[in-house]
Amino acid sequence: MTLHSKMISMGDRAVIAAREMAKLSAKKKNSILEAMADEITAQKETIQAANARDVSAGREAGLSAAMLDRLELTDARIDAMVKGLLDVAALKDPVGTTISDWNRPNGLQIKKVRVPIGVIAIIYESRPNVTADAASLCFKTANAVILRGGKEAAYSNAAIAKAMREGGAEKGMPDNAIQLVETPDRNAVRELAQMVGKVDLIIPRGGEGLIKAVSEMAWVPVIKHCKGICHTFVDAAADIDMALDISENAKCHRPGVCNAMETLLVHRDIAAAFLPRMIERFKARGVELRGDEDTQKFDAAIKPATEEDWTTEYLDMILSIRIVDNVQAAIDHINTYGSHHSDAIVTTDEKAAKAFLAEVDSAAVYVNASTRFTDGGEFGMGAEIGISTDKLHARGPMGLEELTTYKFTVSGTGQIRE
Amino acid sequence: MTLHSKMISMGDRAVIAAREMAKLSAKKKNSILEAMADEITAQKETIQAANARDVSAGREAGLSAAMLDRLELTDARIDAMVKGLLDVAALKDPVGTTISDWNRPNGLQIKKVRVPIGVIAIIYESRPNVTADAASLCFKTANAVILRGGKEAAYSNAAIAKAMREGGAEKGMPDNAIQLVETPDRNAVRELAQMVGKVDLIIPRGGEGLIKAVSEMAWVPVIKHCKGICHTFVDAAADIDMALDISENAKCHRPGVCNAMETLLVHRDIAAAFLPRMIERFKARGVELRGDEDTQKFDAAIKPATEEDWTTEYLDMILSIRIVDNVQAAIDHINTYGSHHSDAIVTTDEKAAKAFLAEVDSAAVYVNASTRFTDGGEFGMGAEIGISTDKLHARGPMGLEELTTYKFTVSGTGQIRE
Numbered sequence: 001m002t003l004h005s006k007m008i009s010m011g012d013r014a015v016i017a018a019r020e021m022a023k024l025s026a027k028k029k030n031s032i033l034e035a036m037a038d039e040i041t042a043q044k045e046t047i048q049a050a051n052a053r054d055v056s057a058g059r060e061a062g063l064s065a066a067m068l069d070r071l072e073l074t075d076a077r078i079d080a081m082v083k084g085l086l087d088v089a090a091l092k093d094p095v096g097t098t099i100s101d102w103n104r105p106n107g108l109q110i111k112k113v114r115v116p117i118g119v120i121a122i123i124y125e126s127r128p129n130v131t132a133d134a135a136s137l138c139f140k141t142a143n144a145v146i147l148r149g150g151k152e153a154a155y156s157n158a159a160i161a162k163a164m165r166e167g168g169a170e171k172g173m174p175d176n177a178i179q180l181v182e183t184p185d186r187n188a189v190r191e192l193a194q195m196v197g198k199v200d201l202i203i204p205r206g207g208e209g210l211i212k213a214v215s216e217m218a219w220v221p222v223i224k225h226c227k228g229i230c231h232t233f234v235d236a237a238a239d240i241d242m243a244l245d246i247s248e249n250a251k252c253h254r255p256g257v258c259n260a261m262e263t264l265l266v267h268r269d270i271a272a273a274f275l276p277r278m279i280e281r282f283k284a285r286g287v288e289l290r291g292d293e294d295t296q297k298f299d300a301a302i303k304p305a306t307e308e309d310w311t312t313e314y315l316d317m318i319l320s321i322r323i324v325d326n327v328q329a330a331i332d333h334i335n336t337y338g339s340h341h342s343d344a345i346v347t348t349d350e351k352a353a354k355a356f357l358a359e360v361d362s363a364a365v366y367v368n369a370s371t372r373f374t375d376g377g378e379f380g381m382g383a384e385i386g387i388s389t390d391k392l393h394a395r396g397p398m399g400l401e402e403l404t405t406y407k408f409t410v411s412g413t414g415q416i417r418e
Numbered sequence: 419m420t421l422h423s424k425m426i427s428m429g430d431r432a433v434i435a436a437r438e439m440a441k442l443s444a445k446k447k448n449s450i451l452e453a454m455a456d457e458i459t460a461q462k463e464t465i466q467a468a469n470a471r472d473v474s475a476g477r478e479a480g481l482s483a484a485m486l487d488r489l490e491l492t493d494a495r496i497d498a499m500v501k502g503l504l505d506v507a508a509l510k511d512p513v514g515t516t517i518s519d520w521n522r523p524n525g526l527q528i529k530k531v532r533v534p535i536g537v538i539a540i541i542y543e544s545r546p547n548v549t550a551d552a553a554s555l556c557f558k559t560a561n562a563v564i565l566r567g568g569k570e571a572a573y574s575n576a577a578i579a580k581a582m583r584e585g586g587a588e589k590g591m592p593d594n595a596i597q598l599v600e601t602p603d604r605n606a607v608r609e610l611a612q613m614v615g616k617v618d619l620i621i622p623r624g625g626e627g628l629i630k631a632v633s634e635m636a637w638v639p640v641i642k643h644c645k646g647i648c649h650t651f652v653d654a655a656a657d658i659d660m661a662l663d664i665s666e667n668a669k670c671h672r673p674g675v676c677n678a679m680e681t682l683l684v685h686r687d688i689a690a691a692f693l694p695r696m697i698e699r700f701k702a703r704g705v706e707l708r709g710d711e712d713t714q715k716f717d718a719a720i721k722p723a724t725e726e727d728w729t730t731e732y733l734d735m736i737l738s739i740r741i742v743d744n745v746q747a748a749i750d751h752i753n754t755y756g757s758h759h760s761d762a763i764v765t766t767d768e769k770a771a772k773a774f775l776a777e778v779d780s781a782a783v784y785v786n787a788s789t790r791f792t793d794g795g796e797f798g799m800g801a802e803i804g805i806s807t808d809k810l811h812a813r814g815p816m817g818l819e820e821l822t823t824y825k826f827t828v829s830g831t832g833q834i835r836e
Binding site for chain 1: 784
């Protein structure tokens with residue numbers, strides 16, 4: 001059997017599973033999710049043994065300490081995975097809800113109803129807990145999922161998926177609701193991305209290279225979770241203490257994630273009052289600072305920022321700083337160099353806030369708060385499959401609703417078109 | 419200047435225009451749309467002269483009578499184009515409306531606000547009136563548009579776009595809000611489809627070949643308007659007179675459009691009572707009938723339907739008919755062979771209706787009405803840019819709302835993440 005026909009069979013099985021899943025009640029789906037959680041707990045030792053094989057192979061292959069850390073399934077991480085499944089079970093099911101309904105003058109009753117997307121393929125890298133996270137969110141929304149994890153976590157992913165399938169099966173989960181691509185052949189990703197009519201959506205989660213490759217080869221819709229080059233703009237009318245706290249939080253709270261700040265923009269009129277204190281705070285936290293010429297005048301330790309800095313997602317304790325003349329210049333900088341993810345203004349000037357909210361073209365735009373809040377949990381969505389940097393279908397945190405689509409149901413009494 | 423750099427410049431100009439457009443009030447946009455309509459009226463003779471060049475070139479090139487008809491801009495069609503612009507001006511503007519808003523326990527106020535998508539590229543074939551229709555809907559929703567029409571309508575499209583730009587400019591339309599790709603080079607489509615970061619969405623409108631080519635080469639999101647293989651299922655519990663009227667309407671009212679019926683499914687228990695009368699009605703209307711073995715027994719004129727018939731969009735006075743054993747068999751046939759566009763059940767049995775509505779995986783699912791109603795106007799959306807057969811972002815008729823996306827605005831009082 002060729003890879004192509006193997007993958008097509010997998011797609012066909014997913015389509016059949018998706019049709020069965022669309023008929024499941026919320027209660028039934030939740031009991032299946034709970035059974036998956038129980039089975040992960042029951043198979044904890046097996047999962048950790050599989051994980052130990054991945055970790056030892058990774059160590060031999062020379063994976064970095066950071067990658068080995070991401071790979072490891074400690075007791076705490078297994079517990080978190082189980083808790084994640086139970087949390088998803090407890091969330092409100094969006095499937096079947098009416099988004100809107102109206103009647104037409106000819107008597108037709110139209111409803112726009114939330115339905116599953118169908119078959120979702122998810123391509124991801126190292127962290128094996130994604131297997132449980134992604135599968136549970138797709139299952140909750142009655143989407144069949146085809147998972148393709150990184151080869152460095154192959155044994156771990158297989159063990160987790162097996163436990164979920166076995167737990168689910170006991171409670172009547174449709175066969176093939178959750179499938180895992182186990183072949184290491186990289187062409188499997190291309191097959192998934194080009195499976196028109198079977199795969200309804202492909203979500204690549206990982207580095208820029210993976211996302212670019214998948215979106216270029218894809219014939220099916222893709223939702224991209226790209227980098228976050230997030231800004232905080234300290235306006236002339238900012239409350240300086242608030243600006244200090246927000247900026248420090250946005251940069252230092254967790255620098256390795258996509259909603260962390262990478263560039264600080266400062267209004268020229270507040271620079272002298274704000275920047276020296278801000279620089280002290282960042283230096284105390286060990287942040288490497290790079291600035292434009294005006295910024296460099298404030299501290300000898302500030303290195304020059306190049307054009308490249310404005311478009312770099314450091315994901316690290318590094319920050320670029322630029323002084324700008326007004327709100328419009330801040331907006332223009334963000335729209336030009338940013339990644340349309342999350343950007344904030346700190347100001348007490350309502351007019352400046354309004355312009356910033358209206359004109360910054362990003363998934364989440366903040367006034368007087370840290371960009372670190374761009375997150376499904378923090379937004380109150382309960383869980384997220386990622387943060388979309390695309391504008392189509394889903395933008396920003398993607399929760400359960402964003403894993404659904406809709407259809408129109410139209411009820412009549414014999415209406416025909418004249 | 420290479421085609422690539424020409425197209426990139428066009429994309430850059432569109433991005434700048436989109437930012438300007440996002441600031442326009444609804445009133446301003448409407449006055450610009452009205453000015454476009456006035457200018458098309460004022461330049462009617464110039465537009466018709468350009469159209470005459472296209473028609474005469476088309477005649478020389480041997481275009482079919484049907485294609486020449488679609489190409490021609492008669493007085494009535496120019497009037498319809500002008501009326502279309504005024505109708506779009508009169509529609510409610512979705513941009514800036516709040517989709518939902520909520521407060522978080524930490525005091526953050528979150529709003530999900532409707533915003534323009536940005537830059538939309540539209541690839542279309544022969545009918546030059548699409549130039550005005552598509553440009554006006556994109557303009558109304560503050561999206562910059564890049565149009566690429568068929569070469570057979572090149573002079574007509576250029577004349578219409580010029581009139582719209584000149585009319586709009588007088589009322590302050592941002593430069594490059596509407597751009598038309600005038601080069602006949604087919605690689606221009608590839609450039610548009612791969613312009614990541616500039617083109618936010620590409621919509622191919624036309625034949626299957628065009629849509630397939632664009633979606634395979636695209637690196638940016640695509641919304642496809644594919645074929646409609648629409649079904650009517652006459653259930654055992656159907657009102658026969660209603661079923662006759664609905665089926666005749668779905669097939670014969672306008673057979674050349676995507677929401678016309680291509681396959682009639684009939685419950686075995688009602689076949690003897692329903693089919694002879696239905697066949698008479700179709701024969702009287704000149705419909706060619708193709709059926710499965712059971713159906714063929716009802717009339718010698720019914721040709722055998724092959725497997726290929728079930729997946730064919732005739733767009734013509736041809737119909738395939740199949741007798742099925744129950745509702746589930748009808749649902750399975752539709753989900754297997756259909757195109758997920760529009761499908762109807764005729765029944766007085768609520769349980770059958772409910773199962774059909776729930777399980778048929780199509781953009782629009784009907785009970786006791788003709789599939790011909792799948793249309794932005796008939797659904798009350800005011801206008802449509804097409805009917806999406808995709809599931810992501812927009813499904814079914816795409817009106818103004820579907821030409822927008824959203825962003826989250828978050829207002830705080832200094833919140834940071836702990």
